[in-house]
Amino acid sequence: MTPPLDLSRRQFLTASSLAAGAALLAGCAPGQVSASDTQTLQFWHLLSGGDGVTMSSLLDGVNGAQDAYRIRPTVLAWGTPYYTKLAMAGAGGRAPDVAIMHATRVNGWAPGGLLDDWDLDRLADLGVDKSTFPAPIWEKGFVGDRLFSVALDAHPFVMMFNTDVCDAAGVLDTDGRLRETTSPEEFLDQLRTVGGAASGHALSYGYLGDGAQMWRLFYGLYAQHGLAMELPLGGKAVIDKDAAVESLTFMQTLLDGEIAAAQNDYGSAIAEFATGKSGMLFTGVWELRTMQNAGIPFDAAMFPTLYGTPAVYADSHSFVLPHQTNADETKRELTYQFVADLLKGSIGWAEAGHIPAYLPVTESPEYADLIPQAHYAEAAEHVVYDPTAWFTGSGSSFQEDFGAAVQGVLLSGDDPAAAIDRFEARANTMLAQPNPADPEGTWKP
Amino acid sequence: MTTSTTGSVAASGAATRTIVTGSASGIRLRRPGSRNREQLVSWAFLAPFLVAFALFLIWPIVHGIYLSFTDQSLTGAGGGFVGFANYGEALTDPVMWQSMWNTVWFTLLSTVPLVVIALLMAALVDRGLPGQWLWRLSFFMPYLLASTVISQIWVWIFNPQIGAANNILKAFGLEPLAWLQNPDTNMLSIVIATVWWTVGFNFLLYLAAMQNIPSQQYEAASLDGAGPWRQFWSITLPQLGPATVLILILQILASLKLFDQAYQMLGGVASDTTRSIVQYIYEAGFVNYRFGYSAAISYVFFALIVIIGVAQALVSRRRKEL
Numbered sequence: 001m002t003p004p005l006d007l008s009r010r011q012f013l014t015a016s017s018l019a020a021g022a023a024l025l026a027g028c029a030p031g032q033v034s035a036s037d038t039q040t041l042q043f044w045h046l047l048s049g050g051d052g053v054t055m056s057s058l059l060d061g062v063n064g065a066q067d068a069y070r071i072r073p074t075v076l077a078w079g080t081p082y083y084t085k086l087a088m089a090g091a092g093g094r095a096p097d098v099a100i101m102h103a104t105r106v107n108g109w110a111p112g113g114l115l116d117d118w119d120l121d122r123l124a125d126l127g128v129d130k131s132t133f134p135a136p137i138w139e140k141g142f143v144g145d146r147l148f149s150v151a152l153d154a155h156p157f158v159m160m161f162n163t164d165v166c167d168a169a170g171v172l173d174t175d176g177r178l179r180e181t182t183s184p185e186e187f188l189d190q191l192r193t194v195g196g197a198a199s200g201h202a203l204s205y206g207y208l209g210d211g212a213q214m215w216r217l218f219y220g221l222y223a224q225h226g227l228a229m230e231l232p233l234g235g236k237a238v239i240d241k242d243a244a245v246e247s248l249t250f251m252q253t254l255l256d257g258e259i260a261a262a263q264n265d266y267g268s269a270i271a272e273f274a275t276g277k278s279g280m281l282f283t284g285v286w287e288l289r290t291m292q293n294a295g296i297p298f299d300a301a302m303f304p305t306l307y308g309t310p311a312v313y314a315d316s317h318s319f320v321l322p323h324q325t326n327a328d329e330t331k332r333e334l335t336y337q338f339v340a341d342l343l344k345g346s347i348g349w350a351e352a353g354h355i356p357a358y359l360p361v362t363e364s365p366e367y368a369d370l371i372p373q374a375h376y377a378e379a380a381e382h383v384v385y386d387p388t389a390w391f392t393g394s395g396s397s398f399q400e401d402f403g404a405a406v407q408g409v410l411l412s413g414d415d416p417a418a419a420i421d422r423f424e425a426r427a428n429t430m431l432a433q434p435n436p437a438d439p440e441g442t443w444k445p
Numbered sequence: 446m447t448t449s450t451t452g453s454v455a456a457s458g459a460a461t462r463t464i465v466t467g468s469a470s471g472i473r474l475r476r477p478g479s480r481n482r483e484q485l486v487s488w489a490f491l492a493p494f495l496v497a498f499a500l501f502l503i504w505p506i507v508h509g510i511y512l513s514f515t516d517q518s519l520t521g522a523g524g525g526f527v528g529f530a531n532y533g534e535a536l537t538d539p540v541m542w543q544s545m546w547n548t549v550w551f552t553l554l555s556t557v558p559l560v561v562i563a564l565l566m567a568a569l570v571d572r573g574l575p576g577q578w579l580w581r582l583s584f585f586m587p588y589l590l591a592s593t594v595i596s597q598i599w600v601w602i603f604n605p606q607i608g609a610a611n612n613i614l615k616a617f618g619l620e621p622l623a624w625l626q627n628p629d630t631n632m633l634s635i636v637i638a639t640v641w642w643t644v645g646f647n648f649l650l651y652l653a654a655m656q657n658i659p660s661q662q663y664e665a666a667s668l669d670g671a672g673p674w675r676q677f678w679s680i681t682l683p684q685l686g687p688a689t690v691l692i693l694i695l696q697i698l699a700s701l702k703l704f705d706q707a708y709q710m711l712g713g714v715a716s717d718t719t720r721s722i723v724q725y726i727y728e729a730g731f732v733n734y735r736f737g738y739s740a741a742i743s744y745v746f747f748a749l750i751v752i753i754g755v756a757q758a759l760v761s762r763r764r765k766e767l
Contacts, residue, residue, distance in 0.1 A: 084519065084731050091521030112520040208605065208626030209714050263623045268606040397732050404628075404717045411627060429540070436518035436734040440525070 039069045039334055042096035044086060046078035047317070050289040054352040061348065062341045069334040079395040086322060090114035093325030098335045103140045103149050103316040104386040104393030110143040110445070111390070112437025116321040117146040119336075126340035128358075134380045137316060137357045144445020149318035150339060152346060153354035155285050156314035156379040157216040159304070160372075162198075163297045165279040169197035177375065181304045184250050191259045191280070200277030203260040206269030207410060211403020212394065213266055214251075214410065215386075216313045217282055218402070220303055221247035223311035223384040231389035233435065237427040241420060243307075248409055248416040250306075255410050263411065273298075285376070288353030300372040302379040314383035315394045316357060355380045390435035401426045513740035520734055531741035541742055543717060544725040545749065547632070551707075551721065552700040554636045559696050560689070562640065563647030568677065570648075571655040581652065588645035596709035599638040600625065603710075625710055628718040635707050635719060642706070643699070647692050654688035655681060690761055697757075701750060722746045 047055045052075055059071050074096065076082045083105060089095040091114065101109070109115050118141075123129060130138050133151065141149040159178075166172050171179050171190050181187040195202030207213045222229070222243055230238035255262050264272070273281035274294035281287075282303075291298055303312045319339045321332075346356040347366055350373050356362055357380070368374050386392040386399075405423035408414035434441060488495075513531055516523040535541050570580045587595065602609045603624035611621035624634040658681065666676050704723040711719060720728075722742070730739030 080732050084734075087520050087734065091519065109520075112518070112522045114520055208623050209631075209711060209716070211714065263605045263621070263626070265605060265623075265626060268604070271606075391733060397728060400714055403714070407626070408628065411623060412629075429538075433534075433733075433735070434516070436516075437520040437522050439516040439518060439523035 038067055039331055040072050041069050041098065041331060041335055041338060042074065043071045043098050043338075044074045044076060044082075044089075044096045044322075045100035045317075046076055046082040047100065048075060048078065051286060051352050051354075054349060058342060058345060058348050061345055062338060065341070069331075069338060071338060083395060087114055090322040093323060095322030095324055097321075097324075097331050098338065099320055099322050100152070100317050101149060101320045102394040103137075103151055103318045105396065106141070106149045106318065106320065107143055107388050108390035108393070108396075108435060109320075109437060110146075110148045111435055111443035113443075114323050114437060115148050116323050116327070117148050118150060118321065120147060122333075122336050123147075123150070123340070126336060128340050128343060132359050133357050134359065134383075136383050136385075137380065140316060140385055141318060146445055149316075149320045150343075151316040151318045151357035152343065153349060153357050154314045154316050154380045154383050155354045156312040156376070156383055157220055157282065157303060158285055158300050158312070158376045158379065159302070160273065160281045160283060160287075160291060160298050160300045161194075162273070162276060162279050163299050164276070165198045166194055169194045169279065176299070178299070178301050182306065184253075184306045187304055187306055188253065188259070191254070194279035195259060198277065198279040200272055201258070201260050202278065203254060203280045203282065204264065204269040204273040204278040205254065205260045205282045206264045206266035207255075207403075208263060208265040208407070209403070210266050211400035211407075213403075214406060215399040215402045216284070217251060218244075218247055218406070219384065219386070220311055220313035221250060221307065223313070224305055224307035224309050226307075226309040228384065229387040231387045231392065231427060231431055233389065233431060233441075235431060237424050237431060239420065239424055239427075241417070244420045245416045246307075248406060248419065252409055252413070252416065285353035285355065288373070289351075298372070300376050302376045302382070310382040311384045312379045312382055314379070315385060316383075317354070389431070390437065391430045391433075398427075398430070401430075509740045509743060512737055513744055515737045517736040518734050519730065519736055523737065527737065531738045532745070534738065535741045535745050540717075540720070541722075541725060541745070544720045544722045545746070547718065547720055548701055548703055548722045548746075551632060551636065551703050552697055554632070555639050555700045556693070556696045558636070558640050559644055559647055559700075560692055563644050563651050563692070564685075564689075566644070566648045567651035567655055568681070571652055572673070572677075581649075584648050585645035587642050590642065592642075592705035593709060595638060595642045596706050599634070599641075599706075600710055603634050628716060631711065631716055631719050635703075635710060638710065639700075639703075639706055647696065650688055650692055651685065654685050658684045694757060697753065698750075701753075 043059075045055060055073070059073055063070050076085055083101075086095070086099055086101070087109070090109075091112075106115065110117075120129070128150065134154075137151045137154055141147050141151060161178055163172070163176060166178060167176075171193055173179050179190065181190050191202045205213075205217070207217075219229075222240075225240065225243040225246075227240050227243050232238075254260050261268075261272075269281065270283070270287060270290060272278045273283075274291060274296060276296045281291075285300075288300070302310075305311070319342075321335065343356075343358040344360070346358055346361050347364065350356050350361070350367060350370055353373065355373070355377055356367075361367060362377055362380065367377070386394075386396075389398070392398040402423055405426060406416075406419040409416050409419045514526055514528060516525055516527050516531075518524075566580075566584050570577055570584070574580055590598075605611060605621060605623045605626065608624070610624055614621055622630055625631050662680050662684075663676055666680060671679065702723060703721040704727070707719050707721055708724055708727075723746075726739050726742050726746070729735050729742060
């Protein structure tokens with residue numbers, strides 16, 4: 001038999017491996033170059049599920065509205081894998097043009113030169129400056145004097161409540177909003193009343209094996225004492241023991257099996273509330289879509305102020321400029337344009353539950369009509385973020401360390417004071433370690 | 446390769462064997478230089494493997510030792526020589542020791558049932574049960590599943606609200622447990638899932654070993670009036686000695702590598718009671734970005750494996766001498 005091509009085996013192997021190599025290289029080439037001078041901007045983000053769908057449609061919006069740039073998004077699984085990949089891209093100097101990070105993670109990154117800072121004047125020219133953000137959100141973007149992240153949103157920990165259950169319990173006011181409570185006792189009374197009307201528990205709160213979820217509630221309560229934890233690198237953690245123990249003990253009280261189930265994980269709590277069995281849910285705003293899809297009658301509110309100072313735990317999805325060794329000036333310019341465009345169009349982002357950070361959006365009449373989003377919008381003024389340190393923030397080991405230290409208190413009635421001591425010891429161990437992005441500690445903001 | 450010597454080598458397998466292994470005179474028959482050439486050819490055949498071996502095994506091992514003496518970070522920062530600082534930190538790090546203990550504890554907890562249950566299952570299938578193929582299949586099947594799959598299955602079984610495990614407890618009137626979330630039970634839960642997952646492999650090794658025992662021995666024993674128990678204790682078990690040693694070695698090494706299922710079943714969450722040393726190495730390197738420190742912990746762990754390996758070698762040598 002004569003082969004169709006007169007090739008020896010070796011020639012064939014050489015040829016085919018060359019062809020495969022060429023195909024691989026083609027895969028690495030930048031996106032198709034269109035005839036016009038439209039620039040493609042690489043954008044990495046970690047928004048999946050409902051958030052991802054919303055982000056896609058926002059990107060379609062900004063892409064369609066102009067010809068100067070096209071955004072090419074890359075979605076990666078949120079958490080450690082995302083941050084590891086972004087860090088490595090930045091370390092190699094060939095990072096995407098723009099990326100989303102949690103504002104709380106920026107502090108660990110800026111010192112290593114993984115991020116380039118934003119030029120305040122260029123942002124201001126595009127209508128993005130201090131006056132267009134709630135103060136705590138804008139300030140969170142700074143490390144030292146330089147702005148490293150521009151927030152798209154704040155996503156606080158809020159309270160959702162089933163309006164049927166709460167109405168039956170008589171805890172709603174004439175506008176149908178939850179009656180305000182201002183002390184732990186008052187709030188517990190309200191919960192017990194709600195419990196009488198709910199077929200399940202008064203409150204759904206899932207925390208098992210989920211350090212972040214325990215931290216969100218705890219740190220909000222702690223901050224309501226008018227305090228903030230301090231984590232000075234190389235020093236000792238500054239934690240107010242009394243406030244910490246009081247907050248943790250209050251959480252323990254909630255999980256008495258009457259008010260809330262003593263053993264609930266994140267998914268079970270969501271399911272309990274989404275099926276209308278419970279009266280209230282402590283959750284991040286990102287579950288708004290879930291509840292809307294569940295079709296239950298519900299509303300949401302800022303977490304009640306129980307210890308004097310209004311404070312809610314939150315984080316922000318923020319735009320950062322991952323470090324590029326040879327940044328293309330045209331693309332940089334367009335990146336600024338893109339961020340400004342997306343911020344101005346972020347009313348769509350509110351539909352996913354997040355509070356847009358850009359004030360002209362949240363102050364618009366359109367936003368006031370968005371219910372229940374508008375009912376917790378004031379939370380943006382009172383957000384508190386993780387204490388600043390290289391090892392804290394969303395998806396970091398810090399929140400898991402907290403969970404590991406205190407879960408026994410919530411689950412099996414361990415001593416809260418001992419748990420706080422364990423947590424403090426762990427924080428001090430971490431503080432003794434140098435920031436791996438800047439091991440010699442030479443970086444100055 | 447058409448010279449007469451190589452031709453004769455290829456011509457007869459028997460001749461080849463004599464030339465290569467046996468007589469020196471056979472080698473003298475070859476033309477000078479042909480031996481070198483033959484060696485060259487064999488190295489050329491080995492080359493692709495050797496390149497991969499050097500690139501992906503030898504080099505990382507050597508580079509890892511180097512890294513462990515630096516403060517290299519995943520972010521590209523650092524890289525300066527820090528002497529034994531990483532090792533000093535590792536040896537005084539309570540989390541490192543806790544993870545090491547968790548790994549050893551898991552190995553102890555999992556190895557015993559993985560050997561004993563495998564033995565019982567093999568004995569049942571070999572001696573008693575009809576439909577051997579069905580049992581063999583069902584006992585071995587879980588082993589074929591990916592760790593991600595078994596993690597998902599057991600996450601649902603252990604779900605505190607709707608999981609099968611708690612339904613069983615409730616049926617017996619017992620209190621439901623937060624299996625994976627409670628630090629008192631999470632390691633046990635991982636052990637249970639692991640045993641279900643991997644016991645099939647040991648079962649197969651035991652079954653093969655049992656089927657190799659000559660049936661005459663059993664016939665002779667039953668003629669002498671030995672019942673099934675006697676036969677099991679005096680024939681089957683002693684004959685399984687070498688298989689047991691092999692299974693133990695494989696099992697201990699497999700258990701020390703604990704990571705996938707523990708990481709996945711707890712959703713990547715680090716729990717003080719389940720964090721294995723491999724997970725801590727991963728966390729140090731890829732969550733906290735400290736490659737140098739991560740490398741140092743790896744070598745501390747490597748030392749532990751060497752100690753276990755040497756101990757095992759000593760024990761099995763003493764056994765042979767006895």
